[in-house]
Amino acid sequence: MDIASASLLLVGVMAILAIIGVPIGLALAASGATYIYITNGVLPVSGGIMFSALDKTPVLAIPFFIIAAEILSRGGAIKRLVSAVDSLIGHLPGGLAVVAVISTIIFSAMCGSSIATAAAIGVVVLPELIKRGYPQRFSLGLIAMSGGLGILIPPSIPLIIYGLVSNESIGKLFKAGIVPGLLFGALLCAYVIVRTWSWRETRRVRASFAERRDALVAATDVLILPVIILGSIYGGIFTPTEASAVAVVYALVITAPEYHRQGFRSFVTVIARGCITSAAILVVLAGAAVFGYAMTDSGIPQSLVGWITDQKLTALGFLLAANVLLIFLGMFLEVISALLITLPIFLPLIALMDIDPIHFAIIIIINMEIAAVTPPIGLNLFTLSAIGKVSVGEVFRGTAPFLVLAFFMLALITYVPEISLVLVD
Amino acid sequence: MTDAGPRSGVQTLLRGWDVLCDAATAILFIAGAVFMFVMVVTRYGFAWSDPSVEIIVRYCMIWGTFVGISAGMRYGVNIRFTLIEHLLNDRGKQILRTLAHAATLLIAVALAVSGYTLTDETMMFNEVMPTALRWPVWPFHAAVCAGGVLLSIQLVRSIIDVWRPDGRRAEDASAAGSV
Numbered sequence: 001m002d003i004a005s006a007s008l009l010l011v012g013v014m015a016i017l018a019i020i021g022v023p024i025g026l027a028l029a030a031s032g033a034t035y036i037y038i039t040n041g042v043l044p045v046s047g048g049i050m051f052s053a054l055d056k057t058p059v060l061a062i063p064f065f066i067i068a069a070e071i072l073s074r075g076g077a078i079k080r081l082v083s084a085v086d087s088l089i090g091h092l093p094g095g096l097a098v099v100a101v102i103s104t105i106i107f108s109a110m111c112g113s114s115i116a117t118a119a120a121i122g123v124v125v126l127p128e129l130i131k132r133g134y135p136q137r138f139s140l141g142l143i144a145m146s147g148g149l150g151i152l153i154p155p156s157i158p159l160i161i162y163g164l165v166s167n168e169s170i171g172k173l174f175k176a177g178i179v180p181g182l183l184f185g186a187l188l189c190a191y192v193i194v195r196t197w198s199w200r201e202t203r204r205v206r207a208s209f210a211e212r213r214d215a216l217v218a219a220t221d222v223l224i225l226p227v228i229i230l231g232s233i234y235g236g237i238f239t240p241t242e243a244s245a246v247a248v249v250y251a252l253v254i255t256a257p258e259y260h261r262q263g264f265r266s267f268v269t270v271i272a273r274g275c276i277t278s279a280a281i282l283v284v285l286a287g288a289a290v291f292g293y294a295m296t297d298s299g300i301p302q303s304l305v306g307w308i309t310d311q312k313l314t315a316l317g318f319l320l321a322a323n324v325l326l327i328f329l330g331m332f333l334e335v336i337s338a339l340l341i342t343l344p345i346f347l348p349l350i351a352l353m354d355i356d357p358i359h360f361a362i363i364i365i366i367n368m369e370i371a372a373v374t375p376p377i378g379l380n381l382f383t384l385s386a387i388g389k390v391s392v393g394e395v396f397r398g399t400a401p402f403l404v405l406a407f408f409m410l411a412l413i414t415y416v417p418e419i420s421l422v423l424v425d
Numbered sequence: 426m427t428d429a430g431p432r433s434g435v436q437t438l439l440r441g442w443d444v445l446c447d448a449a450t451a452i453l454f455i456a457g458a459v460f461m462f463v464m465v466v467t468r469y470g471f472a473w474s475d476p477s478v479e480i481i482v483r484y485c486m487i488w489g490t491f492v493g494i495s496a497g498m499r500y501g502v503n504i505r506f507t508l509i510e511h512l513l514n515d516r517g518k519q520i521l522r523t524l525a526h527a528a529t530l531l532i533a534v535a536l537a538v539s540g541y542t543l544t545d546e547t548m549m550f551n552e553v554m555p556t557a558l559r560w561p562v563w564p565f566h567a568a569v570c571a572g573g574v575l576l577s578i579q580l581v582r583s584i585i586d587v588w589r590p591d592g593r594r595a596e597d598a599s600a601a602g603s604v
Contacts, residue, residue, distance in 0.1 A: 017528055017532075018505070018506045019506060019509055020509070020521060020524050020525045020528060021505050021506060021507060021509070021510055021521060021522065021524075021525035022505065022525050022528050022529045022532065023497075023498070023503035023504060023505045023529065024503075024504045024505055024506065025503070025504065026503075026529055026532045026533075026536075027532075029532065029536070030528075030532045030535070033535065033539070043535060043538060043539050043542070045539075046535075046536075046539050047536065047539030047540045047542070047543045047566075047569040047570075048539075048543050048566075050536075050569060051487060051543070051565075051566060051568070051569055054483070054486065054487045054490060055483055055484075055487060056483070057479055057483060059483075059486070060457065060461065060482060060483065060486055063454055063457075063458075063486060063489070064457075064458050064461070067454060067455070067458065237469070238465065241461070242461065242464075242465045244458075245458050245459075245461035245462045245465060246462060246465060248455075248458040248462070249458065249459065249462045268451070271451045271455060272447045272448070272450065272451045272496075274454075275450045275451045275453075275454040275455070275489060275493060276447065276450055276451075276493050276496045276497050276500060276502055277497075277502055278454060278489075278490075278493070279450060279454075279489060279490045279491075279492070279493025279494060279496070279497055280493070280494075280497040280502045280503045280504060281504070282486070282490040282493075283490060283493075283494050283497070283503065284504055286490070332506065332508070333506075334504055336504065337504060376508050377506070377507075377508065
């Protein structure tokens with residue numbers, strides 16, 4: 001089969017199935033399997049490829065981090081975390097809005113998902129922000145945007161997937177996310193402080209020493225978890241997969257009293273929800289493996305490499321084009337799908353352009369943060385819309401000023417690779 | 426009255442089946458996490474580890490994933506594109522959903538066939554785990570076939586649900602669980 005027919009078949013079948021509403025993972029698998037069946041006449045290969053895609057130890061970190069985040073967010077851990085941060089800095093300029101960003105940064109170091117971070121922080125902080133007099137639109141936008149830190153600050157599920165597909169060290173990818181994550185967090189805090197400087201009524205009364213002590217003691221077990229996860233990975237004690245399993249058990253232990261209070265049924269629901277969500281994400285990974293296999297077999301990435309070489313595109317020009325493509329795709333696809341569809345094409349190209357794959361991973365993640373708050377398929381917008389019981393359009397209007405910051409961050413990360421690579425090197 | 430009896434019996438059976446699938450998914454993932462944790466403890470605490478545990482954990486997760494696809498379909502958490510659906514009226518939604526479920530059903534059947542052939546081949550060649558346990562691998566490869574079968578059953582139910590007057594399922598909450 002020639003390249004043009006293969007491209008048409010792969011992209012066409014996938015697009016038609018996805019547009020009518022077939023789950024993305026199965027649409028990817030079906031388009032890849034159709035190509036394999038037409039060219040090689042065998043169907044069983046596809047099941048084997050899906051199985052092999054999941055039969056890798058680093059993949060385990062994905063469900064484990066999702067389950068840990070689910071257990072923590074429903075088990076009262078986020079409430080304790082936010083109370084502790086609020087008691088320390090809630091009275092300062094920026095007040096609870098800065099507390100929200102800092103709590104998000106801390107929770108991001110336990111959870112690898114943008115939507116889970118936005119949901120967990122949003123449920124606890126959004127009603128309180130509105131109660132303290134912050135405009136609703138501002139509050140929604142802040143949480144929707146800062147939720148994106150969940151996939152930039154390690155552990156990050158998209159970074160794990162990037163590592164699996166590109167064979168890059170997941171530990172190094174995690175390291176690369178730290179500085180950009182903290183920088184973006186600082187940028188959000190700075191913007192919030194300037195924007196809310198005159199909103200004195202939103203600041204809380206300074207907490208007493210006893211209040212701070214009590215809040216910190218109550219949140220100590222939650223605050224220790226990022227130290228366990230990241231400390232053990234960077235200390236060379238645990239692999240990311242081992243750290244994720246420890247996170248699940250630790251989350252179960254520290255939230256046990258809360259689930260005891262809520263009842264066994266609530267606990268089982270939370271666990272089942274986390275596991276079924278994990279399965280939904282892993283299916284995309286398995287389906288994308290079939291798609292990626294077909295894509296490589298068809299020679300599409302290789303001919304794209306040839307085409308790009310002929311265009312004499314510079315690395316910076318290529319990165320600009322990649323950003324435009326990712327932002328466009330991100331408007332219609334969620335993070336994991338966009339990542340898995342584009343990586344088989346991007347990876348040979350970045351090798352050709354001599355772009356550091358770890359730097360490129362962070363560029364992709366910032367793009368996906370933007371995608372999460374860009375309509376029509378911005379999942380953080382949907383999440384905040386559900387939590388705040390407002391329209392998606394209202395959340396997007398609140399997010400717009402924060403998007404300017406995100407685009408500034410994207411330009412910075414794209415053209416200053418040292419920000420991503422400083423800890424890796 | 427005569428109608429209500431059998432229908433509620435079927436519904437009870439289906440509900441029990443759903444609970445079983447949800448529980449199996451949860452148990453497989455949580456068992457995987459606990460096995461992995463125990464391995465970490467024994468590795469660092471007692472300087473003992475068995476590579477078979479890691480493989481079993483992976484297989485637990487693979488089974489959990491394939492069993493979980495059908496549950497994901499039931500709760501509407503499978504990641505999918507819903508923009509077109511939102512633009513349609515109720516009848517249009519019904520038709521599009523039926524089309525999507527029918528196409529997914531075809532894929533699920535293909536997945537089951539592909540999984541069955543894979544399992545059959547593994548059995549034929551007597552493939553075993555590459556560790557001291559030497560367990561046969563086919564029961565783990567059978568997860569692909571089981572996933573296809575479970576998903577097919579769920580999709581037939583979903584197609585029926587779409588056309589039931591009270592069939593407004595949790596599908597509206599699509600993509601709720603994605604990253």
